[in-house]
Amino acid sequence: MEASVGVRAPPRGRVWAGVEKPHGAYSVRVPPVRLTAERLLPSRRVVLGADPWRTVDPAPRAAKLRASCSAKSAGTGKVHYSADEALILQQKAQDVLPYLDGRCVYLVGMMGSGKTTVGKILAEVLGYSFFDSDKLVEKAVGISSVAEIFQLHSEAFFRDNESEVLRDLSSMHRLVVATGGGAVIRPINWSYMKKGLTMWLDVPLDALARRIAAVGTASRPLLHQESGDPYAKAYAKLTSLFEQRMDSYANADARVSLEYIALKQSHNDVTVLTPSTIAIEALLKMESFLTEKTMVRN
Numbered sequence: 001m002e003a004s005v006g007v008r009a010p011p012r013g014r015v016w017a018g019v020e021k022p023h024g025a026y027s028v029r030v031p032p033v034r035l036t037a038e039r040l041l042p043s044r045r046v047v048l049g050a051d052p053w054r055t056v057d058p059a060p061r062a063a064k065l066r067a068s069c070s071a072k073s074a075g076t077g078k079v080h081y082s083a084d085e086a087l088i089l090q091q092k093a094q095d096v097l098p099y100l101d102g103r104c105v106y107l108v109g110m111m112g113s114g115k116t117t118v119g120k121i122l123a124e125v126l127g128y129s130f131f132d133s134d135k136l137v138e139k140a141v142g143i144s145s146v147a148e149i150f151q152l153h154s155e156a157f158f159r160d161n162e163s164e165v166l167r168d169l170s171s172m173h174r175l176v177v178a179t180g181g182g183a184v185i186r187p188i189n190w191s192y193m194k195k196g197l198t199m200w201l202d203v204p205l206d207a208l209a210r211r212i213a214a215v216g217t218a219s220r221p222l223l224h225q226e227s228g229d230p231y232a233k234a235y236a237k238l239t240s241l242f243e244q245r246m247d248s249y250a251n252a253d254a255r256v257s258l259e260y261i262a263l264k265q266s267h268n269d270v271t272v273l274t275p276s277t278i279a280i281e282a283l284l285k286m287e288s289f290l291t292e293k294t295m296v297r298n
Contacts, residue, residue, distance in 0.1 A: 081276035089276065099291060103195070104175040133177055146158060155182075159182070166192040197286065213234045
């Protein structure tokens with residue numbers, strides 16, 4: 001499967017923590033993304049494969065990346081879950097697939113909400129390929145982190161490239177895409193994502209702030225600014241960002257509320273929920289939305 005990912009030339013949480021592997025758990029390989037740049041920025045061409053990025057001869061201004069997904073490539077990450085969870089995930093995925101009909105799945109939500117980890121599980125059980133839009137932008141512009149892109153260029157520069165990545169991914173099928181927390185703020189991005197199915201991972205801000213404070217804010221450019229208590233700083237900024245974005249998140253086709261999942265399981269703390277539990281709920285929400293949409297259409 002291939003995608004062309006366009007890139008603009010520059011002008012010159014804790015994410016869900018790894019779950020300890022329980023006795024008898026399954027190890028699941030997650031389909032990786034392998035990017036190969038044919039042409040990139042005016043000053044260099046970047047080639048990505050089994051080796052790290054390397055600079056070669058200069059290329060034209062027009063920047064194009066050829067992105068290919070290989071479900072059998074080496075070097076993929078592992079997600080561990082129990083035999084019972086594996087069975088439920090596979091069963092629900094089989095229920096969803098006929099209704100999904102190859103459409104892409106886009107995960108939206110605040111930073112640290114678990115979009116990447118949950119997205120990898122969904123991709124595995126659906127037989128889809130997985131993309132992280134932030135990582136695609138990083139590879140496309142040849143800069144190793146979103147924080148560094150913000151520092152060297154600007155948030156606007158990052159958002160422009162993010163929109164072009166989403167535009168090009170929207171022409172593909174059978175992908176699960178974890179989007180950046182701020183991807184929802186541009187209406188044009190919704191026009192791309194609505195070609196598939198959009199799902200909002202809704203995590204309480206208190207849980208997000210605790211998770212982010214525990215791992216640090218260096219990789220979070222919108223948080224890594226003020227000094228002070230890490231939790232208080234993260235909570236205040238997350239609250240401000242959420243107030244700006246909550247109406248946009250609500251545009252998603254389905255909402256996966258971690259508070260609701262915890263309530264169903266008689267938990268008081270959403271942080272005890274495993275990524276696989278959240279992925280199961282996502283599949284249930286996906287099935288509910290798609291079957292209802294099919295009934296309305298018929």
